[in-house]
Amino acid sequence: MKAYIFNIQKFSVxxxxGIRTTVFFKGCPLKCIWCHNPESQSKGKEILYDKSKCSLCGTCIRACRNQAIEIKGKTxxxxxxxxxxxxxxxxACINSARQIAGKEYTLDEVMKEVLKDRVFYKNSGGGVTLSGGEPLIHAEFVEAFLKELKKENIHTAVDTCGYGDFKVIERIAEYTDLFLYDLKITDDEKHILYTGVSNKIIIDNxxxxxxxxxxxxxxxxLIEGINADENHILEVLRLIKGMNINKVNxxxxxDxxxxxxxxxxxxxAGNMEKPADEKLIRYKEMFEKEGYMVKIGG
Ligand code: SF4
Ligand code: SF4
Structure with a gap:
């Protein structure tokens, strides 16, 4: 059993x-235009090329056995x-201008990697977080991974966009101590426009x-010009009323x-901005008024 992972981030807080190791799976059913991890969206491997480090020396072109690289102008x-x-x-590149995003891991390999930091999890009340991309699309691997972590008595968290088969969510829930559940946009038309899919499954799940x-x-x-408005916050409050939700981030x-x-x-998409601090404080207070624990930031 294998899965594509694009980053295993240590000392994540x-x-x-606590102190955690976050495992970022590759592949996501959403395509949020503000995505902070665009290299996570595609399921397969990708080449990252940093033009600012490249001297156009041509070494990589000569090293490539498939003649896949060529110089076009200054890039x-x-x-x-x-x-x-x-x-x-x-x-081949001595300037580190090229990288591959995505590596195939077996369950044993990823377990070996995350177990290296178990002393930090123990001392800080931390653990391992499965993120992405979207972990749910690697259902079998994720379920097996979570089971192994629980066998080792490690705290588990799953960061999900919620867009998937509920049967998968139900299966992994047993081995997941904490769900970090993303809710992007409450207006469905806008959700489709900015993420590529409807929010109906996400809200239902x-x-x-x-x-x-x-x-x-x-x-x-919260993105200024997209969803950083009071109507969105009021709609979130309406949707989650009566749900078993502890905390809001x-x-x-x-950018x-x-x-x-x-x-x-x-x-x-460069036309997006961070909402003003006063707005964030006002939204925080709106959730707190309804009894939620709220944090600005992760
Ligand atoms: S080897 Fe590196 S520096 Fe040279 S052309 Fe290729 S990417 Fe650019
Ligand atoms: S759900 Fe997350 S990983 Fe997927 S596209 Fe949106 S921001 Fe990126």
Whole structure:
């Protein structure tokens, strides 16, 4: 059993309690235009190319056995149809201008990696968080991974966009101590426009999950011009009323992923902004008034 993972981040402090290792799975059914991890969206491997580090020396072109790279003007173009993702160009480049996003891991390999830090989990009340991309699309692997972690008595968290088969969520719920559940946009038309899919399954799954699990943190990305408005907050409050939700994280947009879009050769939607601090404080108070624990940030 194998899964594509694009990052195993140690000493993570924003993805659940204590010090954690966050395992980022590759592949996501959503395509949020503000996504901070655009390299997570595609299920397979991808080439990241940092033009600012490239001296156009041509070493990678010579190293590539598939003739997939060529110089076009002052940059390199990689023909992904020809690329075998063996990484000869990555090893050849002395400027570290090329990287491969995504590596296949077996369950044993990923367990070995996360167990290296168990002393930190123990001392800080931390554990392992499965994130992405979307962990649910690697259902079998994720279920087996969570079971192994529980056998080792490690706290588990799953960060999900909630878009998937509820049967999978139900199966993994037994081995998941904490769900970090993202709710992006309450207006369905806008949700389709900005993420590519309807929010109906996501809201329905949240409702069903709250009936069988008692540790759910709701995570709300807030982007000025898209969903950072009072109507959205009021609608979230209406939707979650009566649900078993403990905590709300307000996640203001930031544009730190801009360079990742450049490296992937994808357009970056630059017209988004972080909501003003006063707005965030007002939204925080709106949730607190209804009895929720709220944090601005992860
Ligand atoms: S080897 Fe590195 S520096 Fe040279 S052309 Fe390729 S990416 Fe650019
Ligand atoms: S759900 Fe998350 S990983 Fe998927 S596209 Fe949206 S922000 Fe990115």
């Amino acid at each position: 924003h993805d659940g309690p 390199l173009m990689t023909n992904m149809d020809k690329c075998s993702f063996k990484g000869d160009c990555v090893f 949240l409702f069903k999950l709250s009936k069988i699990h008692d540790n759910i943190n709701l995570r709300l990305p 307000l996640l203001p947009y930031h 730190i992923a801009r360079h990742k879009y450049e490296k992937l050769g994808r357009p970056f």
